[in-house]
Amino acid sequence: MISKAAPSPPIKADVRDLSFSFGQTQVLNSLTLPVAERRITALIGPSGCGKTTFLRCLNRMHDLQPAARYGGDITLYPDKINLLDPAVDPIEIRMRIGMVFQKPNPFPKSIAENVAYGLTIRGIRDRAVLEERTVQALRDAALWEEVKDRLRGPATALSGGQQQRLCIARTLATNPEILLFDEPTSALDPVATAKIEELMTTLKQKVTIVVVTHNMQQAARVSDFTAFMFLGKLIEFDHTDAIFTNPSNKLTEEYVTGRFG
Numbered sequence: 001m002i003s004k005a006a007p008s009p010p011i012k013a014d015v016r017d018l019s020f021s022f023g024q025t026q027v028l029n030s031l032t033l034p035v036a037e038r039r040i041t042a043l044i045g046p047s048g049c050g051k052t053t054f055l056r057c058l059n060r061m062h063d064l065q066p067a068a069r070y071g072g073d074i075t076l077y078p079d080k081i082n083l084l085d086p087a088v089d090p091i092e093i094r095m096r097i098g099m100v101f102q103k104p105n106p107f108p109k110s111i112a113e114n115v116a117y118g119l120t121i122r123g124i125r126d127r128a129v130l131e132e133r134t135v136q137a138l139r140d141a142a143l144w145e146e147v148k149d150r151l152r153g154p155a156t157a158l159s160g161g162q163q164q165r166l167c168i169a170r171t172l173a174t175n176p177e178i179l180l181f182d183e184p185t186s187a188l189d190p191v192a193t194a195k196i197e198e199l200m201t202t203l204k205q206k207v208t209i210v211v212v213t214h215n216m217q218q219a220a221r222v223s224d225f226t227a228f229m230f231l232g233k234l235i236e237f238d239h240t241d242a243i244f245t246n247p248s249n250k251l252t253e254e255y256v257t258g259r260f261g
């Protein structure tokens with residue numbers, strides 16, 4: 001069920017009747033919700049309810065699996081393309097909709113090469129352009145001051161939190177319209193977690209964010225809208241305040257108050 005509270009900001013992606021299955025296993029069942037532009041939407045729900053599967057539909061990450069089947073539509077605004085249309089190139093979608101994973105996954109290259117990676121595979125060779133975009137992405141990811149003197153050093157020598165911000169910089173370098181975060185802080189300590197949360201709040205001025213999190217406090221702290229999922233269904237979607245203080249559905253209330261899951 002979706003509550004009456006529709007988001008007031010423009011919609012960046014309109015998810016309608018989204019279903020998803022792997023072969024005979026249906027994982028998502030008719031999800032409908034708006035993803036508000038330049039806001040943070042959190043996906044919460046007990047383990048196995050389909051949060052990551054939903055996130056990966058948004059940039060067609062499941063296409064690599066032959067048994068994957070999508071149903072419904074995800075309309076990306078302002079161009080109104082249906083992200084699930086087989087005629088839409090998933091590679092192009094992944095350029096426009098970036099993803100940051102649970103475990104930081106820098107490439108075994110230098111810090112600068114990591115950030116410029118997406119640009120170089122897109123054919124950008126001009127060194128001045130690469131440098132400018134690398135510096136900007138590192139600044140936007142709140143990492144520049146910590147790495148500016150070691151850009152040619154190995155990315156793997158950074159701390160876990162720095163590596164995660166490097167992965168965010170790598171994604172930002174190609175100017176994505178939407179950033180998908182899949183439990184981005186679950187491998188990090190509280191200090192590094194706080195930095196990423198602060199960064200997300202800053203980044204939403206430029207980019208739409210969807211985040212999967214197991215951490216209720218994190219959803220409450222960073223997100224503007226929250227979707228609560230259970231067994232592949234969307235149980236409730238609303239402003240985050242409403243989900244945490246006055247949910248409409250009993251299951252949502254039990255989940256956010258820690259009585260199940």
Ligand SMILES: Nc1ncnc2c1ncn2[C@@H]1O[C@H](COP(=O)(O)OP(=O)(O)OP(=O)(O)O)[C@@H](O)[C@H]1O
Pocket residue numbers: 022025027045046047048049050051052053054065
């Ligand atoms: N490649 C796959 N093939 C078949 N089933 C899959 C595949 N990937 C995920 N599933 C199933 O889809 C369901 C939803 O998984 P998903 O990872 O999306 O849940 P989740 O809510 O993100 O869980 P968690 O919070 O534990 O990460 C699970 O039952 C899972 O076993």
